Amino acid sequence: MQKPKLGFWDIWNMSFGFLGIQFGFALQGSTMSRIFETLGANKDEIPLLWIAAPLAGLIVQPIIGYMSDNTWHKRLGRRRPFFLVGAVLSSIALLFMPYSSEVWIAAGLLLVLDASINISMEPFRALVADKLPESQRSYGFVVQTLIIGVGTWIASNLPKFMNNTLEISNEAAPGVVPDSVKVAFGVGAFVFMASILVTIFTTKEYSPEQMAAFDDADEHEEKKGMWATILSTYALMPTIMKKLGVVQFFSWFAFFAMWTLANPALTEHVYNAPKPDVKDFAQLDDNDEVLLDANQATLFLNQAAQDDYKTQDKAYNDASDDVGSKMGIYGLSSMIFALALTFYTAYNSINRKFVHMASLTLGAAGFLLMLYIPGQPDYLILSFTLIGIAWGSILSMPYAMLSSSVKASKMGLMMGVFNMFIVIPQIVAALSGxxxxxxxxxxxxxxxxxxAGIFLLLSAVSNLLITNKNAITYQPSIDNE
Incomplete structure (x- = not known):
């Protein structure tokens, strides 16, 4: 029994919640390292502070994948209960994140935020495979990527928009996150919740009986417990997943490098505006700690030192706003790439492997270009445009290739296990990699x-490992008779 094909707006609505998920990820990716630097973290410490994010994914994704495969709520269905729980928890974490007063608090909230986002995200990946026939899956994942691109671009521009357009200050006392960032995270929390609710109210899921009929499942298949199922899935993962895992490893190592270190790298190298160390301008005690007055304000060496710190800090905050805005371009270009791919794949077959290979190569060029543009931030538009093409492909092609080889009854678990190849490279990168x-x-x-550029090139070359014809060749999602 074949699943019926869905129209564009049905696919759009079922994927719309990813707008909020990407608001959370984009604010985290473009602003989290800035928050860590503001709270006093050294730039070399930043990747390790981010380790909470991939660790949350490593633990949460397969568990949520298994649970969503085996959940059925008569009103919310199979995947939507997880959308709702994740949205509530993520929105709370987003609201509190920019009010962190210590680095460890921000790192702890990052763990909560990423765990919560994963509760919503993995069932979203599985929902595309649940609802769409094989012929529409690439189409569905590309539409999802289109929405992710919109979310990335808008969310990455929020701090700059708050400062430049709404005139909410991007300056603050040492160790305090600016109001423009606080408001941006508040907007992100609202969008996260609202967009998830759109999907919940507009999308109906197939019942377990319908899914079994679509999947032609073996009704006598042995049922195992959660941990036994997860461990057996790791042990018996299909060959295509292992090969795609190599591609994913290099891709996600590269993007983790960007999310964690693009802000300190680009503010310093391209804008010549690194984060100033308040200790160079303030009075220090015998333990080399900054002295504070009765109101807990920093005691500067003199007025000139205070003015100099404020000037350099403003330059850093302005540069950080612009880095975030420029990073948003990769979301915009991934959106345009996904839109073009959506229209093309609706009527034409593509070679998924070579599309992914070419896209990753262009992204690598975008990263490598950054080394040669000190003092020329406008060239970052080109860099992040190329990176966005790689990002658009990363968010669609591997999942489309994998879904061609996985049973619908285990799609959530398989997507969760597959994301092991997303979180492990990030953990390696965080542990000083x-x-x-x-x-x-x-x-x-x-x-x-x-x-990051070198690793994307390695990822591109790794696509040569993929030889499964069913995974490589994508048939058009709309019959072109």
Whole structure:
């Protein structure tokens, strides 16, 4: 029994919640390192502070995948209960994040935020495969990528918009996150909740009986417990998943490097506006700690030192706003790429492997270009445009290739297990992987972006491992008779 094909707006509505999910991820990716630097973290410490994010994914994704495969609520269905729970928890974490007073508090909230986002995100990946026939799955994942691109672009521009358009200050006392960032995270929390509710209210899921009929499932298949099922899935993962895992490893290592270190690297190398160390301008005690007055305000050496700190800090905040805005371009270009791919794949077959390979190569060029543009931030438009093409492909092609080889009854679990190949490279990168490899090239922080470019090239070449014809060749989603 075949699933009926869905129209564009049905696919759009079922994927719309990803707008909110991407608001959470984009605010985190474009602003989290800025928050860590503001709270006093050294730039070399930032990747390790981010480790909570991939650790949350490693633990949460397969568990939520299994649970959503085996859940049925008579009103909310199979996946939508997880959308709702994740949205509530993520919105709360987004609201509190910019009010962190210590680095460890921000790192803890990042763990909560990422765990919560994963509760919503993995069932969303599985929903595309649940609802769409094989012929429409690439189409569905590309539409999802289109919405992700919109969310990335808008959310990354929010702090700059708050400052430049709404005139909400991007300046603050040492160790305090600016109001423009606080308001941006508040908007992100609202959009997260609202967009998830759109999907919940507009999308109806197939019942377990209908899914079994579509999947031609073996009704006598042995049922195992959650941990036994997850462990057996890891042990028996299909070959195509392992090969795609190599591609994913290099891709996600590169993007983790960007999310964690693009702000310190680009504010320093391209804008010549690194985060000033308040200790260079303030009075210090015998333990080399900044002295505070009765109101807990920093005691500067003198008025000139205070003015100099404020000038440099404003330059850093302005540069950070612009870095975030420029990073949003990768969301915009991924959106345009996804839109073009949506229209093309609606009527034509594509070679998924070569599309992904070419896209990753262009993204690598975008990262490598950054080394050669000190003092020329306008060139970042080109860099992030190319990176966005890679991002658009990363969010669609691997999932489309994988879904061709996975049973619908285990789609949520398989998507969760597959994301092991997303979180492990991020954990490796966080455990000094990026810092160590970039230090082999040079001490400048921009070399983290050079490493990202090299790893995307390795990811592109790794596509040559994929030989499964069913995964590689995509048939058009709309009959062209």
């Amino acid at each position: 990026v810092v160590f490899l970039s230090s082999l090239i040079g001490e400048e922080s921009i070399h983290a972006m050079t490493i």
